[in-house]
Amino acid sequence: MTRLTYDDDLFLRMECVLDVPVVNQIVWRFTGPIDSEVLDSTWRNLAGGPIDRAVHRVSVPGARDRWVRAESTLPLLRGARAIPAHALAEWMEERATVALDPTSGPVWQLAYTDLENGGSALSLVASHVVGDGGALTSAAIAALRGPSDPDDFASAFDTAPTSDLRDAAGQLRAAASGTARALGRTVRGVLPGASTPSASKAGTQAVVDKQAVVDKPAVVDKQRAGKLPVAARTTGEFSPSTVVVDCPTDEWVAAASRAGGSANSLLVAVALGILTAGGRVKESDAVKVSLPVSTRIPGDTRANATSGVSIVVDGGRGYLDDLRPIRRDSKAAFQALADATRSTTFELTKPLMQMLPDAVVARAAKSATAPLCLCSNLGARGGALRSVGGAVAESVAMRSITQNTTAELLRRTKGGVSVWWNTCGETATLSVTGLDPDLYPGREHLKKLIADEYTRWQLTPTFW
Numbered sequence: 001m002t003r004l005t006y007d008d009d010l011f012l013r014m015e016c017v018l019d020v021p022v023v024n025q026i027v028w029r030f031t032g033p034i035d036s037e038v039l040d041s042t043w044r045n046l047a048g049g050p051i052d053r054a055v056h057r058v059s060v061p062g063a064r065d066r067w068v069r070a071e072s073t074l075p076l077l078r079g080a081r082a083i084p085a086h087a088l089a090e091w092m093e094e095r096a097t098v099a100l101d102p103t104s105g106p107v108w109q110l111a112y113t114d115l116e117n118g119g120s121a122l123s124l125v126a127s128h129v130v131g132d133g134g135a136l137t138s139a140a141i142a143a144l145r146g147p148s149d150p151d152d153f154a155s156a157f158d159t160a161p162t163s164d165l166r167d168a169a170g171q172l173r174a175a176a177s178g179t180a181r182a183l184g185r186t187v188r189g190v191l192p193g194a195s196t197p198s199a200s201k202a203g204t205q206a207v208v209d210k211q212a213v214v215d216k217p218a219v220v221d222k223q224r225a226g227k228l229p230v231a232a233r234t235t236g237e238f239s240p241s242t243v244v245v246d247c248p249t250d251e252w253v254a255a256a257s258r259a260g261g262s263a264n265s266l267l268v269a270v271a272l273g274i275l276t277a278g279g280r281v282k283e284s285d286a287v288k289v290s291l292p293v294s295t296r297i298p299g300d301t302r303a304n305a306t307s308g309v310s311i312v313v314d315g316g317r318g319y320l321d322d323l324r325p326i327r328r329d330s331k332a333a334f335q336a337l338a339d340a341t342r343s344t345t346f347e348l349t350k351p352l353m354q355m356l357p358d359a360v361v362a363r364a365a366k367s368a369t370a371p372l373c374l375c376s377n378l379g380a381r382g383g384a385l386r387s388v389g390g391a392v393a394e395s396v397a398m399r400s401i402t403q404n405t406t407a408e409l410l411r412r413t414k415g416g417v418s419v420w421w422n423t424c425g426e427t428a429t430l431s432v433t434g435l436d437p438d439l440y441p442g443r444e445h446l447k448k449l450i451a452d453e454y455t456r457w458q459l460t461p462t463f464w
Contacts, residue, residue, distance in 0.1 A: 002158035003064040003167060004055065006350035007304035011128045012055060012065070012102060017358045018365055021403045022128040024136045025096050026385065027244075028393040029088070029464065030120045034112060038389030039122075043076045043110050045143035046124075050155040053130050053303070055103050062168035062355050066158040067303075070105030074098070079113035088121055089244065089443065089464045095123040096401050097239075102129035122388065132304045133398060133420075134294045137381045144388055156301035171351050178348035215288045215372050234437050238407040241443040242433045243450055244397045244464040252428040255457040261323025263421075264377045266457065267430075268311075268326050269319045271375050271419045273453040274432060274446075276317070278439045280372070280416045284315040290371040291330060293337060309333035320456070370415030370435060376400075382424035396424045397464070399431040407437040 004012065015021040046052065054070040083091055091113055098109045108126035115121065126136050131153070138150035149155055256266035268289055275281055289311050296305040311329040313319060319326055356364075382396035399420045415435030422429055432450055434440025440449075447463060454461040 001301045002067050002156050004067070004354075005302055005304065006354045007132075007306070008055075008129060008302070009065070009354050011304065013358065013361050013365075015102060015127070015129060017362050019404055020409070021100065022400060023096060023098075023100065023125050023403060024128055024131065024133050024400050025092070025398070026124045026136060026140055027092050027095075027397045028122040028385070028388060029395050029397070030122070030388070030391050030393055032118060032391060033114055033120050034122060034391050035389050038391075039076055039078075039110075039112055042143050042388070045147045046108065046110060046139065047073050048147055049139050049143055050149055050153050050301075051108055051126055051131050051136065051139040052105075053155070053157060054101075054105050054107055055129065056158070057103060058164045058167075060164035060168050062171050063164040064167055064171060064354065067156045069157050070107050072105040074106040074109040077109060077111035079111075082114040082116045085115045085117045085119065088115065089242075091121065092123060092244070092397070092464070093239070093242065096125055097403060098125055100125075100127045102127045120391075128304070128400065130303050132294075132306045133376070133378065133400060134296045134305065135303055137378070137385060137398065138296075141384050144385065151298050152296045152300045154299055154301045156303075171355055174351035175349075175355055178343075178350070179352050181343075182345045182348040234407040234441065236406055236408075238405060238410065238437050240401070240405065240410065240433050240435050240437070241440055241446050242399060242401065242431060243443055243446045244399075244429065244431050245447075245450055245454070246395045246427050246429050246462040246464075247454065247459045249423050249426050249428045251459050252423075255459060256323060259319075259321060259323040261327045263423075263428075264330060264375075265319075265323040265326040267377055267419065267421045268313065268330070268373075268375050269323060270430070270453050270457065271373050271417055271432075272313060272319065273456065274419075274434075274449050275373055275416050277449045277452060278417075278434065278436070278446075280436055280439055282315070283317050286315045287313050287373055289313055290374045291333065292374070292376045293334065307337060309337050368413060370413040371418065372414070372416040374418040376418070376420045378420060378422035380423050382422040382427075382429060386424050393424060395427045395429045396422065397429050397431050398422055399433065401433065410435055410437050 011022055052070050052073060053067045056066045056068045058065055095109070095111050100107050107130045108124065111123045113121050124136065124140055131139065135153045138153040142148055142150040252263060252266060256263050272287060272289070275287070276283055281287055290308055291311065292306050292308045294305060295307050311326070311333050313326060378398055381398070385396050386393045418433045418435060420431045432446060434446045440446050451461055
């Protein structure tokens with residue numbers, strides 16, 4: 001695929017039309033320094049790999065933009081002096097503010113710093129346009145192992161472009177066909193005797209409704225306004241706080257097992273605990289949880305290959321003692337996505353949406369919202385990234401972050417918390433971002449909520 005997919009185009013529009021770039025970041029933490037030649041070879045391998053792609057925007061209406069080699073690449077950024085270990089979180093945040101340009105380059109940056117305690121840290125940041133979290137980790141793994149493409153993220157540069165007119169014609173046919181099928185389903189769905197698709201056939205469609213499900217609750221805005229007068233609210237530029245915390249992997253597994261759950265269901269429970277303790281939802285609320293799912297396959301050339309499912313966790317905090325319902329519902333949702341035999345209405349209309357002019361996208365985005373609770377389980381990807389030359393990382397953090405945000409934008413999009421979890425050998429690392437500028441106003445407040453949640457689950461936190 002040398003043309004952008006709908007998902008690639010979505011992140012491109014967020015940056016070029018809405019001026020809210022999204023970047024993905026991997027940060028390694030080491031107990032010792034990294035050899036300079038290892039850093040240089042890693043940078044060279046990344047520069048020659050599939051992540052070093054950029055977008056050539058086409059002028060023919062309806063035609064998809066094309067992937068080309070990035071015109072420029074940022075050099076390896078080396079810290080001039082060692083930083084205190086307690087400043088690592090701030091260094092990580094600063095690295096994620098780098099200005100990138102997916103339409104020409106640079107589109108990624110590799111940065112390194114020594115720590116005053118003798119350790120070191122390495123950061124890799126890339127535009128979400130050129131690769132999702134799976135693509136970035138795959139590109140990083142391949143760069144650490146040698147100058148080759150990852151198995152599931154191959155280069156896709158358009159060196160011999162096909163006709164833009166031909167691509168536009170193909171998109172028009174796909175849009176017309178998909179829209180007609182979607183409309184046909186809608187008409188059939190409202191006819192007398194029409195049945196609702198079963199969960200196994202619905203794929204990524206919404207889960208079965210439950211009473212008092214909270215997704216973007218207006219009631220929470222009223223509660224928040226009562227706690228924090230409008231005049232006292234943060235305004236203007238505001239970067240959501242992210243806290244990174246490690247704990248022993250065996251503690252995480254044991255805590256999940258004690259409650260009858262899996263590592264993934266404990267991740268959901270911890271996220272819900274932070275969401276509730278922060279006042280974003282009430283204990284009695286049933287909450288919709290978004291679970292990203294990678295659709296990346298061997299030989300994949302897609303920059304973004306992520307789908308997702310949702311589950312609803314009942315109110316009452318029963319999950320504190322029993323994680324089995326979360327585990328059961330998550331497994332069923334994942335299986336339904338894997339077993340889906342037909343495209344959803346959303347999938348059918350993607351060709352049409354990708355053809356919409358920027359002005360239409362900008363107007364539609366005014367009503368867009370963020371997930372209330374997003375839980376991304378990256379599993380053992382951190383372990384695959386662990387060895388950098390002769391150095392072995394003690395932990396690896398991964399996350400996605402939106403740049404150029406304001407307090408007003410975050411309030412309007414009504415996000416709650418987003419969490420990313422992975423294991424790196426004997427260490428499990430959790431990255432938590434609080435998207436509510438009023439209820440998660442700073443890192444220290446968010447850290448306290450996480451510490452309380454870890455204590456509840458008998459986990460030993462080590463904060464970055």
